[in-house]
Amino acid sequence: MKAARGLAFTPVPLAAAARGAVALALPILAGVWTGAVIPAVIAGIGALWGVSQDGSDPYRMRVRRLACMGLAAALGLLAGELALRSTRAGAVTVCLVVAALLAGSVSLRGRVASVSGMHLLLGVTIGSGIPVPGPWWQPPLALLAGVGLVVVLSATPWLWRRYHIERAAVRAVYRAASEALSAAGRPGAEAARRRLTAALDHAHQVMGRHLDRQVGRRVRPQSRLSTLLDAFHLAVRLGEVTSALVWEGRPLPRSVTEVPLMMAARLLPGTGVAPAAAGRGTAAAHPVAPHTGADSPGLGALTALYARIGRAPDGEPAPRLPDQPWQGRAAHLRYAVLLAACVLVAQLCAELLHGPRGYWLPMTVAFVYKPDFGPVLRRALHRCAGTVVGVAAIGAVVLLTTDTYALIGVVAAFGALMAVGVRHHYGLATTALTAIVFVMVDLLGDHRALYAARILDTALAAVIVLAAHFAFWPSSAAGRAAAQTETALAAAHRYRDLAPEAAPAQRHALRRTAYHRLAEARRAAAHAHGEPSRPGRTLPDWEAAITAGERLCDAVSARNLAVAGAPSMRPVPGCGGSDAVGE
Structure with missing residues (x-):
């Protein structure tokens, strides 16, 4: 899911909301009609996770992301289910920790890897926390069917809206x-x-x-x-x-x-x-x-x-934008270890508080501890607030009706809300997800009144994540902001130094890379400032350096056009051999 950035006054994604409603209600409705409620609910969980990763990007990109996510979730579900069925002491805990290590080791390598790693851990959490009768292969296939439904609904418009x-x-x-x-x-x-x-x-x-x-x-x-x-x-x-x-x-x-x-x-x-x-x-x-x-x-x-419009193109293919790694292997290893430790502590707390069905605690850890999705503190707070509102909302609905078809309608409504939330605000998406999960768990046969317990579990999971993150990796966001700012300024200087002698295609590539790096660095700096810092520590003014880099690139662009259009013109100030960015 996207990191929360506040509710924006942008058009409501009606098509995505409709897809979310249909994808979540249709499997459950089919299960009620056919009597296969449990596989239908598992398919609904797959659809739930699919809706959380549905997007407005090109169809091929979203299909690839949903497919990788679905396969990782199904594999995790299978592993968790087998661990639960083994009945061996500690099998579930070991499976969760191993899954957390795997998820953490790949999650900082890009969007698709991050989504896949998180859902691998979520699959293990659900598979090891909710006992499902029937053949061992049935739940993973049902989960894949739910994800496949989202893929079909999301990608079908490609047939008539290809580009x-x-x-x-x-x-x-x-x-x-x-x-x-x-x-x-x-x-x-x-x-x-x-x-x-x-x-x-x-x-x-x-x-x-x-x-x-x-x-x-x-x-x-x-x-x-x-x-x-x-x-x-x-x-x-x-x-x-x-x-x-x-x-x-x-x-x-x-x-x-x-x-x-x-x-x-x-x-x-x-x-x-x-x-x-x-x-x-x-x-x-x-x-x-x-x-x-x-x-x-x-x-x-x-x-x-x-x-130039209407003339033959120059044949200047633009290169792909460069990716920015997350501070190297040490950061990947530290995140994997911290995520595994948080999951282990959450699982032990769950066993002490709830017994064998305490999946909510490790599941919340998997959702919250995603430093690549935005400030961890903000994500934890929005998770807690969304859970409280979601519990209150579904509690109010249950007071009014417990009719199965009415609850399916509620799932459809919250599915539409979730599709909007994943594009606008993480707390809104969490509200919808919480309400949907309560209905699904009830359909699976768990009728316990767990409203207060789920709120406390969410708060406890958030505390575990925040304590681990700020005790053992408090400088993660600041380190990434510093590294990206340095990389961005280097790209700006490279554009300044190489552009005068570069061919048009290379010049445009240098400029695009520089501006792209600077934009990434600005986002990383905002992320770092969104995290609490230790008392007495002042973060560097990365924004000032980034702004200077942007102005340098603007001046270089002006110089390039001046030289191309009027070679006799004087050089643009700030673009000479001296460094225009104070370091």
Whole structure:
């Protein structure tokens, strides 16, 4: 799930909410109708985890993530079930600890690995904590069926919306460029340029597989994909021009700020982009020509870029964005050991408090201790708050009705809420997940009143995680922020030093890498500041160094355009041989 960042005023993902409702209610409804309630509930658990990892990224990426998650969860469920059926003393505990070590060792290696590792541990937790009658192979297959249902619901639109997600991501770059140009010369200019970088990063990630295909020369000319790739490459160039204009710091007229929208309307027709200048005759044909001049290389470059629309592409494939490792092997090992220790302590507490069905404690540890998903403290607090609200919500529902079909309707409603929560707020997703799990556990035959116990278990698991994390790894977020800031500044300096002699393709690659690294470093710094620090310790001002790096890159972009458009112009200040970033 995404780390909580506060409720944003963004459109509600209605399609995802509908998928969440159907994916969670359909298996349970089928189980009630056929009498196979237990396999249906296990399938519902698979669907629950699938909904938590459903996304709005390209279909191939989400199918890959859901498939890896489902296989890891099914393997974990099988291992936990076999440990429980062995009836050997300590088998469940040993299985949980081994699973935690495996999950921790892979979870910091990327999004897919992180999701798979977490659900491997969750599968072991559920398999070893909830006894399921029947053949040993039935629960893993049922779980995979639930995940498969989410895959089908999520990926079916690919049949008639094949490049819709990619088009939307590229279109967002042009919209962000227009907003950045509108903010030029105003206080919010740098923030708008950062939003442009974020849009470019997202489009670059979404287009990654297609860029690889282009390198392999397997894209048909004049096809929809070819047009989309041309629009993306022009968007990369537009990012450089926009950065230069923002650096120039002069307010721009509307005839200039609407140019990116006009470019999108021509490159990606039918996308709904309708700038006001689109119907102004000759003004639209050469939208920035009256404003160009030797004193503004950015405007001249924007005019030239607009004139490139419709020409044959240069054949400059963009490389994949570089990944940022999580501080090396030592961090992976430390996280694996700490996660395993937290799971062990949680399991021992569960056995003392609840006996054989104390899966809630280790399950909560698996959800909460995800430092790669955001600040651990914030995630723990949101987990506790969401559990309290979810328990209160399902308790209120049970007071009103215990009818099976009514409860299935409640599961559908909370499934829709969860699909919204995983995109907007972790606490909201936890609220929905808690209520759904209570209904599923009741359908499995566990009718104990555990409302207060689950709240206390969640709080205890959060305390275990926080105590272990801040006692033995308090500097994890700060160390990552420092490492990423250093890497980002090095990329900015490399862009400054190599761009003057680089070919256009290499220059764009250097610039994209630098801005991408700087954006990652800014997120890591925000993560570090979201964690409590020890008394008397002041964190470095990473944001100031990152901002200086961004301004350096903006100045380099302006210099590149000035040199390309007017070689006799004086160098842009701040881009000479001296270091523009104070170190």
